[in-house]
Amino acid sequence: MIPEPDCRLCGLCSGRTNIVLPDGNPGSGIVFVGEAPGENEDLEGRPFVGRSGKILDGMMAEAGFGRKDVLITNTVKCRPPSNRDPTAEEMAACRPFLESELKDARLVVGLGKSACRDLMGYEGPMAAIANRMT
């Protein structure tokens, strides 16, 4: 399930250039979930292509895998203005798309605070849960 090209289910539609759909292998069973598209992702329509994407690609390469081995997505598919955190309402509006991406996942990796909040309802400090399996 992907958003309609003119999706207007939340206010993030007003500032976007592109809806940023998942990238990688939907059949891998492994899904990396980031917070939201940034400026570069919005321009290219692809997740994790900016500075954080280079870091992620480097870390995956170091561990012996790459984008073809996982699915990479975000909690919301449109860029929040000024790269602010997506609101709970925006994440809820986009949630059906994320849920369809997660339905066959065996491992879901939350990348950052907003992803952990959306996936697990976690509101505490990242230091308390970073690098832990739940």
Ligand code: SF4
């Ligand atoms: S963030 Fe999601 S729900 Fe909101 S407009 Fe974009 S695709 Fe639609």
